[in-house]
Amino acid sequence: MTISFKGSHFPKDVILHEVFFYLRYSVSYRDLEEILAERRVKVDHATLNRWIVKYAPLIADKARRQKRNCVRLCNARWD
Structure with missing residues (x-):
């Protein structure tokens, strides 16, 4: 699932950067x-x-799903 930025007046890079900055640094x-x-x-x-x-x-949900997949792969036993 991709995040849709249809109808946005700003580039998606600007939007994602500011949302990430807000969530990460609590400004x-x-x-x-x-x-x-x-x-x-x-x-x-x-x-x-x-x-x-x-x-x-949407970003939190996507990050949670990717983290879950990484945990499954990281915990797999390799012989």
């Missing part, structure tokens, strides 16, 4: 807005909130 939406402004990308904190509400569960 506020306004801090993310400031970080993006330093990189000359103008995004409102409300937009960041919508991205995180929409994409964070």
Whole structure:
């Protein structure tokens, strides 16, 4: 299952980076807005909130499935 970014006004790399940054470092939406402004990308904190509400569960689910597959492969016995 791939995550659909259809209809987004920003590239998927920007969206994924900010969602990851929010989840990994627990920064506020306004801090993310400031970080993006330093990189000359103008995004409102409300937009960041919508991205995180929409994409964070999808990213977490995908990461959980990949982790589960890795655990199965890592625990396999190789003779």
